[in-house]
Each structure stands twice: as C-alpha cells, then as structure tokens.
Amino acid sequence: xxxxxxxxxAYGSSTVIFSTLAMLLLxxxxxxxxxxxxxxxxxxxxxxxxxxxPLPRSRATASAExxxxxxxxxxxxxxxxxxxxxTVADVATVEAVEVLVPTAG
Numbered sequence: 101x102x103x104x105x106x107x108x109x110a111y112g113s114s115t116v117i118f119s120t121l122a123m124l125l126l127x128x129x130x131x132x133x134x135x136x137x138x139x140x141x142x143x144x145x146x147x148x149x150x151x152x153x154p155l156p157r158s159r160a161t162a163s164a165e166x167x168x169x170x171x172x173x174x175x176x177x178x179x180x181x182x183x184x185x186x187t188v189a190d191v192a193t194v195e196a197v198e199v200l201v202p203t204a205g
Contacts, residue, residue: 105156112150116142 104112120142129135 102155103151105153108150108153111153112146115149116146118147 119140123138123142126137127134127138130137
C-alpha cells in the first residue's frame with residue numbers, strides 16, 4: 101500500500117478539523133454521543149477527501165501522455181505490451197467462464 105502524499109495528509113487533516121468545528125457549531129450538541137457521531141462523520145469525510153486527491157504521476161507516464169496528446173504515435177514496445185496484456189486477459193476470462201459454466205461435451 102503506497103504511503104499518503106503531503107497533499108493527501110493536508111487535505112484530509114484540514115477537512116477533519118474544519119468539518120468537525122462546523123458540525124459542532126451548527127448542531128450545538130453537548131452530549132457525548134452527539135460529539136462522537138460528529139467526530140466519526142468528520143473522520144469519514146476526511147478519509148474520503150484524502151483518497152480522492154489525485155496521486156502524482158511518474159515522469160515517464162507524463163511524458164508519454166504529452167507525446168500522445170501532441171499527436172506522436174505510441175512507441176511500438178508499448179503497443180506490443182498492451183496487446184499481449186489484452187490477450188492474457190482474454191484467455192483468463194475464457195478460462196474463468198469455462199470454470200463457472202462448464203461446456204457440454
């Protein structure tokens with residue numbers, strides 16, 4: 101599992117803090133159960149926000165996307181790799197279907 105980035109930590113933490121304060125001020129709750137529910141909701145919201153922050157792309161991926169967007173064809177090695185991965189995935193799908201639904205004969 102990859103480590104969280106600085107942006108994920110910053111966005112998630114600030115979301116938890118500000119949403120907790122906002123919900124406590126708006127609800128004006130003073131019971132322990134109400135505070136616990138608000139804290140859990142704020143933690144869930146912070147987790148959701150931190151996981152939706154896009155991950156940084158590698159330089160190779162960014163340069164390949166830039167070349168493709170500029171109209172340059174993809175490298176032959178990349179096309180061959182993608183085709184072989186698709187072939188392996190097709191074979192695995194057919195094998196999985198045959199296991200689940202045995203053919204007659």
